[in-house]
Amino acid sequence: MNESPQNRAECDIPFQVNGKLVAVRVYPMERLLDVLREELGLTGTKEGCGEGECGSCAVLMDGALVNSCLIPVLQAKGAKITTIEGLARGEQLHALQQAFLDCGGAQCGICTPGMILAAYHLLSTKPQPSLEDIREGLSGNLCRCTGYEQIVEAVAKVGRRGSGG
């Protein structure tokens, strides 16, 4: 073992979360997921499978949908992260959050934050998606409660109104 010890030390990593600049002192291989939840207290982002299959931990990084369980936090340095906590405006839920409630798109809730961020990402690229677009856009997010129909309906509802961005 000849590595210099300082290389494995914690380091300061600044990035933006939900519009606020934060700086965390962590090991560079910490997963972004754990940093969000444990260092920053943003527990809306959930851990499901921990291997990029289920989408529960999805967040936006510089506008792109990503699975935060697969991101070493050093790669988030300087990035703009949006988590589920960043969608509502004060007490005013985002249109997607409201639609999930109205349509019964959330049951146990574990998949919901990732599902909503995947939908948000979809609507940011395709404001009026077809049903096929919605199914593809959410295909990396697994739900074990709803059977997906209510979720697709919620996203379609927001897409029809054009209020998802």
Added chain:
Amino acid sequence: MRARPADYELVAPGTLSAVLSLLAQEPGEWLPIAGGTDVMVQYSAGTLPARKLVSIWSLPELRQIEVTPSEVRVGAGCTFADLRQHEIVGREFALLAKAAGWTGGIANQNRGTLGGNIINGSPAADSLPALLVYEAELVLVSVKGERRVPYGDFHTDYRKTQLAPDELVRSVCLSRRFSGYYAHARKVGARNAQAISKVCLAALGRLADGVVDDVRLAMGSVAPVPLRLRETERTVKGRRIEPELIQVASRAAAAEIRPIDDIRSTARYRTAVAGNLVAEFLERLSVAGPAQK
């Protein structure tokens, strides 16, 4: 057992030359990590052998798609999302664009890279049969310079490649001579999204005067490496597509592959599917009409 972040080193030098210098200083010691869709899975499971990682995510030198009159050079750090969004890749290399859309869900397509798929070297990777039929060439780079190798020779055995310990894949070169071919891709898996293939096929064919003027077939998940089906191609080339030829080609494919039983399927099922996929392709090619230019 879950990995402890404190046991791992990760650096992000930020430029290609700085990464190559690091690889040259301690060859084989540093594991490059791009979008992490393979490396981080191993890391989280506590099975990643490397302890020292160097980030190559979004290095500008690796994230470009360069188009020349004769070829398209895809930077190895381009993501599957980049491939899907690129107009010329979509138009002229439809098999690659289609496979990019099969690779995980949107979140993994935003992070997974073509170079990572190549180096990970899974025989089940959906994008690799496409690279075989397009006869891609890889540009490998180290501090000593660049070398260009045919992708078809790159995988030497199960998850083994020609890459030297101080090298990175810099780009994937695709020759722009396939727009007149009929292109056909098929993935057979447990579900459409997020499923690793039981068998996947990339195929190109061109008819002239009713006979198969050229044909290229490659499959995933049927051998220790992504496999070009050269014997099957030989049985088809220069012949008219008739029911008898389809049967012969289907049997040739079944004989040429080397599938195994694993968690996703059985060798027997894969053999049957491989033959059927070749038959389906030839049937479609026969009605696809003359080559379009």
